Amino acid sequence: MKGVWSFVGLAILCGVFCSGIEAQKLDKGVGPYGEFWKPIPTQRYWAPNYFYSPPEEPKGVYQADECTLCHKALNPGLVKAWEESSHANLDKLLDYQKEKLAEIEKNLGRKLTKVGCIDCHGKVGAEKLDHEKELAMPSPALCGECHKQEYQEFESEKQYGIPDWKPGRESHAKAYDANLDVDVWAAVDKNIVQGCDMCHSIQHKCDSCHTRHAFKASESRRPEACQTCHNGPDHPDIEFYRDSKHGSIYLIDGKNWDWNKPLKDAKYISPTCQSCHMYYKGQYSHNMVRKAIMGEGDVLFYDNVFKGIKPTDYLKNSKELMSRREAWIEVCVQCHSPRFSRDYLDSMDKASDSVFQYVSDAYATIKSLYEEGILSPMPENRPKAPAPVAEKYPDLLGGFYGEFWAKNGNQSRIEKDFLYMWENDAFLVRKGLAHMNPNGFTYISWSNLLKKYVDIQSEANALRRLAALEKKKLRARTKTKNR
Amino acid sequence: MKGVWSFVGLAILCGVFCSGIEAQKLDKGVGPYGEFWKPIPTQRYWAPNYFYSPPEEPKGVYQADECTLCHKALNPGLVKAWEESSHANLDKLLDYQKEKLAEIEKNLGRKLTKVGCIDCHGKVGAEKLDHEKELAMPSPALCGECHKQEYQEFESEKQYGIPDWKPGRESHAKAYDANLDVDVWAAVDKNIVQGCDMCHSIQHKCDSCHTRHAFKASESRRPEACQTCHNGPDHPDIEFYRDSKHGSIYLIDGKNWDWNKPLKDAKYISPTCQSCHMYYKGQYSHNMVRKAIMGEGDVLFYDNVFKGIKPTDYLKNSKELMSRREAWIEVCVQCHSPRFSRDYLDSMDKASDSVFQYVSDAYATIKSLYEEGILSPMPENRPKAPAPVAEKYPDLLGGFYGEFWAKNGNQSRIEKDFLYMWENDAFLVRKGLAHMNPNGFTYISWSNLLKKYVDIQSEANALRRLAALEKKKLRARTKTKNR
Amino acid sequence: MKGVWSFVGLAILCGVFCSGIEAQKLDKGVGPYGEFWKPIPTQRYWAPNYFYSPPEEPKGVYQADECTLCHKALNPGLVKAWEESSHANLDKLLDYQKEKLAEIEKNLGRKLTKVGCIDCHGKVGAEKLDHEKELAMPSPALCGECHKQEYQEFESEKQYGIPDWKPGRESHAKAYDANLDVDVWAAVDKNIVQGCDMCHSIQHKCDSCHTRHAFKASESRRPEACQTCHNGPDHPDIEFYRDSKHGSIYLIDGKNWDWNKPLKDAKYISPTCQSCHMYYKGQYSHNMVRKAIMGEGDVLFYDNVFKGIKPTDYLKNSKELMSRREAWIEVCVQCHSPRFSRDYLDSMDKASDSVFQYVSDAYATIKSLYEEGILSPMPENRPKAPAPVAEKYPDLLGGFYGEFWAKNGNQSRIEKDFLYMWENDAFLVRKGLAHMNPNGFTYISWSNLLKKYVDIQSEANALRRLAALEKKKLRARTKTKNR
Structure with missing residues (x-):
């Protein structure tokens, strides 16, 4: 492990070298006010569907099992997180996860031994990747190739929202586009309002809640999974929850609850964000906007x-x-x-x-x-x-x-x-x-x-x-x- | 378990039906400014001693062991919490709790196998309850029938408070009445100032700290047990504690401490709200207002x-x-x-x-x-x-x-x-x-x-x-x- | 234990008696504005290097093993904390700590069985202490007699800071002196601005992060170790961290991480204050000001x-x-x-x-x-x-x-x-x-x-x-x- 970390210095050189290159997709904005603004480089990551293009370096085509050879040295933290994921440990799944895997394999028409870098950053099941041309940031649609039900639930938010407003507004599934509709967002320095993007990016990124690269469901079931976006003067959700009696019980007792259970089986003695907001008429789903009046x-x-x-x-x-x-x-x-x-x-x-x-x-x-x-x-x-x-x-x-x-x-x-x-x-x-x-x-x-x-x-x-x-x-x- | 939860739909129907009925006790306010205001329905729950009356439905007389038959379907969460309580598990008590139980049994003049719904929502030791007429929200006095010492300690706060002010002001034991003494509270929309009630209700409800229906002492010994009331711009107690060195040590190390021990035996290496505020001249008690100058x-x-x-x-x-x-x-x-x-x-x-x-x-x-x-x-x-x-x-x-x-x-x-x-x-x-x-x-x-x-x-x-x-x-x- | 705690009352008497005495070192301020202010008694503890002198009571010379006889009765909490420390348990060290111990013993030229009160509050290795004359509050320099490397790293901050400003400003290692340089700090009521001291005292006190008397490294590696100073309207570091995705992952998952490992081996899947701020070019150290622009x-x-x-x-x-x-x-x-x-x-x-x-x-x-x-x-x-x-x-x-x-x-x-x-x-x-x-x-x-x-x-x-x-x-x- 130690050896691996000491490679970081070398790997940095590549990073520094690669970093000056601007992708052509950053030429112009998108959405109704697209003509009024130009994306900044970080928006490649907040809205990869719109702006991402791979870095110019490294060049070349890599085999699926070659990714970690370099990235373990360059970014050991992210590789370690992946190593802790279910994706890397399909042989150690919980029972309900095994059922899910069986279904996924049935849909894909083949057995899976692991889900590696290339499956999400290239194409599901790909064997090699042209790094300079094909590297991608995964979108919900890509995640949805395996996680069909969850993706469909998430997308179904687009049909809900505030009555008399555009469908899907407010919803997670159209959060980024909602951003693009805001005139002042288009008008001001993107280096500032990328703060909006960092949350509204949830339209494009499942890892807003299922943080990469471990993607632990046990993590995304915790109230803290919501807090990075749901805090602050305009929506102090986590603050209000934390200090409520509901939240207090969670903070005291929650560490003893079984977070590996799906919500429908968990039945904690105090609610979490998820257990209230994902619930709808006896079911739990990734559509969270069917009960509350958003906005x-x-x-x-x-x-x-x-x-x-x-x-x-x-x-x-x-x-x-x-x-x-x-x-x-x-x-x-x-x-x-x-x-x-x-x-x-x-x-x-x-x-x-x-x-x-x-x-x-x-x-x-x-x-x-x-x-x-x-x-x-x-x-x-x-x-x-x-x-x-x-x-x-x-x-x-x-x-x-x-x-x-x-x-x-x-x-x-x-x-x-x-x-x-x-x-x-x-x-x-x-x-x-x-x-x-x-x-x-x-x-x-x-x-x-x-x-x-x-x-x-x-x-x-x-x-x-x-x-x-x-x-x-x-x-x-x-x-x-x-x- | 699953079957039980699917009964919720049915049970809701009853709830919906019952909900329109206003109890007669909501006719007029209480306290020195009682003539200036009328209680809102939720105040039945913030001050049950003053305003509670049972819902009209369900009608009928129920035996002690019948309660959970319906409530397990209607409100599975609360039944589950009770199932985790000592009340439901008198055979699994810790040593010091066994001593307490023995004392309680001596006072009651009979053995206890469990403490069930009816004991707290009807009468201690009752065998049946006329739901429409006798259902009650437990008061400290009722809890005190078994938990004599704790009740007496709590009540003793009424003798303390701010010198030259009314006795018991400020105290937990007269917190709701203190509310009633405030002219502006009487004057404004109760739907807003019920926020005051939700904390000041502690006069009427032991479950402010010992949250229902698990009533874990291990929970009420944690700083988070106090935070729902003791936070915010006018008394940021938990905020000030959390970020203090005392609180930081608790947050880091507290999960390793033995919360099942009574305070006098626990002796944590950093103080909690309880270990300072409940202490007085070598003893710990439910009178918390003998050292500080409240108000x-x-x-x-x-x-x-x-x-x-x-x-x-x-x-x-x-x-x-x-x-x-x-x-x-x-x-x-x-x-x-x-x-x-x-x-x-x-x-x-x-x-x-x-x-x-x-x-x-x-x-x-x-x-x-x-x-x-x-x-x-x-x-x-x-x-x-x-x-x-x-x-x-x-x-x-x-x-x-x-x-x-x-x-x-x-x-x-x-x-x-x-x-x-x-x-x-x-x-x-x-x-x-x-x-x-x-x-x-x-x-x-x-x-x-x-x-x-x-x-x-x-x-x-x-x-x-x-x-x-x-x-x-x-x-x-x-x-x-x-x- | 119970017996010990009941001695507190007696011990208090001594405390009360001792407390009226002002040490002569409180006569005048120090630093560039020293003439404009006089220290208050608590500043003895915020800047012991400048203001501390022992209390007049108790008088007499005590042997190393006599300290806890009295202090176990007088201040059981602090003795208990020490009993949990590595200082009190040199036989139960982790492997990397054993290496450190061996090095310390080599430097001191003798074997250590424990590090007791007298080693830090008197002189390292002392056998007796004249309480009234020799009692001291340990400084980084004293800690550095054993913990050489850590002390040197800490002191090395004095060479860094804001370009074009005085060397070491801002740094932890000159934090108290930075305080002394502020004109308004010198001008106003010390009872108020001792709030500045309580954080800036880190120049004089390793226990700002390694809280006494347990001094657990596992504690000082946690973000909460930093929060008592790094919070609030002018530097909401912990607030910003806590609600970030980095912090959220820590809050959810951190309790499963191995905090006994040194930072270089720990490699958590989400960063902490320490893992970013103590890192510099492949190494972790107690110099934390080499990357960021402080102030x-x-x-x-x-x-x-x-x-x-x-x-x-x-x-x-x-x-x-x-x-x-x-x-x-x-x-x-x-x-x-x-x-x-x-x-x-x-x-x-x-x-x-x-x-x-x-x-x-x-x-x-x-x-x-x-x-x-x-x-x-x-x-x-x-x-x-x-x-x-x-x-x-x-x-x-x-x-x-x-x-x-x-x-x-x-x-x-x-x-x-x-x-x-x-x-x-x-x-x-x-x-x-x-x-x-x-x-x-x-x-x-x-x-x-x-x-x-x-x-x-x-x-x-x-x-x-x-x-x-x-x-x-x-x-x-x-x-x-x-x-």
Whole structure:
């Protein structure tokens, strides 16, 4: 082993040499705003389906069993991870995995002894690979050649999403394309917004959850498997889960649970992300968007604010959402009484109405300032956001683009507060309730929501007073002139 | 097992049917402000002593051994948790638990083979239960029928609390009633402030720490058992512990410790929440409020700000608090030198004086604006908080009610900053020190405190300048008129 | 054991008695600003090399084997921790530890049976100790008498640090002295800024990472060993790691890894703090500052803002930093392709340029307000920071001193926002990228950076409008007078 690691130095030389080469696929962007941006080199890895091309070095055609000869020296860590995988140990599978293997072999029409580098980075079953031309980053479709059911489940998310929105939005299976639809993402430095890509890449990469190259199912069944994307100010899922009673029990007791069991057999005494979100009407699957209303922040506390539709009305008028709610209740009932489950989720909706009221009031304040010409600066007097961001009303009064771009008064602080109010805090009250995290929806989200509401009212007050003073002054000056 | 889970669908039907029924106990609130609010359905579960009544379905009388027949299908998770409990496995107890059992049996005057659903959800030792009429959510008093000592220890908290405050405030044993005493809690949407209930329910529910239905003592001895309530911006106990050296050692090494041992025998090499907070003069108990000064934020950095009493003076003049301090030092000395322990806690008090100075200065600024009529809006020109919130001086200048309610300038941002300053940051400097978390009291709390102090001073400056301009303008206008 | 613990009460008496005594070494500060401050008692423990002196009690000379007689009763926790240490169990060492022991014994010229209290708190190999006169807190130099190589590696950090800065700044090995160089640290209440000491004490205390008294190497190899210092708003290293995919794998799988192996043999399938930061060109050592650019916030986004040098230019013009980068890439390549590794770190630099632009724009705004006399209050009209803080341009426009001290407009909120912008957010975009935490550099840091940028622009706008109004008013008044 030691010898292997000492080869690293040599291998680096190759790496350094290879690294300067740009693949031609990086010439232009893709998606509706593709003309406005150019990919950066790392996007080859975030969206390999769109941008990947092999490095120029090494050249040559390699046999399937030659890969590790070099990569064990060059990247010992990744080879070691693969050596720990089921792919490398098809003879040591668990019973349920053996059944899966038998099915895969039946589909492929041949026996498998191992799944090696070339099967995923070239073609399934390939015997050799032209490194410079054929090397590929595996996509869900490629994984799906063996893992058919899982792939189909994952792809089926494309049929779900937010009612009245494009199908599959929001879903994991169209996450990257959702990114491409965002004007401000297209507009700003890709070195920054590749942060969006790193999560939204899940459309192109099964290893978002099943981390390479060990791909342990036991790992992807753990809440931590979700946390790299599902954390932070706009979706603190893992934070809310971790500190909830559900999460606390997991943290204390989880290490004693059998993570090798498929979810349907595991039945932990406390839920995980997976055991709730992958469950739907008695089954567990890779379609995780059939119960919850994804993107609630955008619909409940933004779109609907402009329409004046409060959450309980919106929800109860949607047959689809009401049916998802019933499926949600079924999850809770596994451990809680049906009366409690229903009452609790009802209270989440009613709480959302209170949130909605504050967001609507804040918006009304800003809208009124805008209509009276008191915003400072007014949209016409400030820099425009770069193309393709189209600043259309009401989006120009605190729209999402302000999350990633700002310039000299666009946005001003009152609109930025509003942006955070609907984009983060409002939704998080609901999310805190959904994840049974009491601080999550009170001292964290509700308090933050009120803080911004307060700042908005005080700022509006100051803007009005300044405008009034300037008006008097102007009038005075005019009078003086006219005297 | 599989068969059992497939019954869920059927069982749901019952749940759905039962859920529409409102118990009559939800008619009116309780406590000093009971007339101002009406409970929501979920409060049946947060304060069962006050609001619980059984669902209308199922009807009928059930024998003790019939419960799991239905609930195994309806709520398999909770039955599974119970099956893992000591209650279900009285034949597999640890030695110290056997002693406890013997004592319990002696008190009850009979042998126990198991503790089942009916014992806790009906009456201890009951043989049958009229589900529609007799089903109950267990209270500490009910748990105390068997667990006498633990119950008595828990109840004994009612004699402690903050000197000069109501007895038992702050304590776990009167936590829910403390909630009921808060005017703003009574005033706002219960669907939001049930977040307060979910923690303050500890007065009514032993399963806040001993989570149902496994009730593992080994779980309740872990810091994570406390975290669902003890986290967040106003009391980041678990956050401060986790990142402290104490917590780091626990996180690394804790899984190797024997959590089945009672605290008095365990003697971990790093403290947990329990090993410090349950300790008092050589004993461990369920009374956790005999050493620390609970509610410090309210006393040290709010009440005393108005009185002008700085922390070191307040503390050294209280015989009771000085005696608690001595008990606190005893805990530290288990691992640290007495000189270090004493000096360190002294430095926490002296640091509190520095905090106090900033809070007092900020308050003086706001008070002065108020007296000069420069707050904007002035209390008389803004919406009143809903009853029963009584906006009395000094509470109207940044009082606690602003944490949960706001409307158009009540509170304005300068008062909101002050609220967060005393309610969160000030106290957290002290808490960070108490939990030996260096960032906790510097870059987190002290910095946040100064940030708000700075915002308050700058806002005061802007308010004064605006007022001065408006006054001149007014004067000018008056002069013009009088000319 | 029980008997031992009941002695605590007695032992406390001694502690209480001893605690009133101040050591003479606490008379005055040390370092360049030593004349401006006096140490507090706890600093004896944060910087024992400078301030420690033994307590007056107990008096007398004790034999090596007498220590635990008393301390087992007085501080059972610390004795228990020592009993778990390798120091107490030299007969149960792992193979690689036996080799180390043999080497140590060769250097000392004698066999060791155990390493006891007196060896570290007195002199290595001492047989007795005059408690009142000779008791010492061990320094790295003392640990280095046995652990030569580790000590030398640690000390070697003093030769590294930020190019063009004092050698060893930033390094662990000169961390406390770096503290002493900070004017605001010298100026403010030591009870507060001992929070800085508690981390910067690493210069004087190996037990910052190797926590006493068990000193388990298996513990110090875990990421949690770093977290007590490396967390929080100014350096959320552990937070960014924990939620990254690297950290998630560690959290899930790490407990199965063999922590008893030295890093060079361990080769985990996901990196830890240690496996990246202690690695340098094929070797692991206690010098952790040879790859990264420490203190980047101060250089890239502060010093260089005033000089107008953007990050990519600064980095590519430094031979030293470019060579560190190559060493950094070698770490990534252990698991990632060289092309990806290089491209990714390049994108981190390019992202830094975008950050730099916002910081520069914000600074230009504040500088312009300053030059026009519009800051409110202007530096000449506000309280001066206490000595030895020298408010020199540009530091007076949002310099570091504002992190720990504020008074009535010094700093004002626009400068405070700028301070947080360069000191926290700007750097954290880079840190989030470095630690592969997508939310870390987008919704957390980039968003926070833009929020402050926006607040600064809006505040500047308000300040300008107020100043313009006051100027008119003044002019009007002057005109009236002159009329």
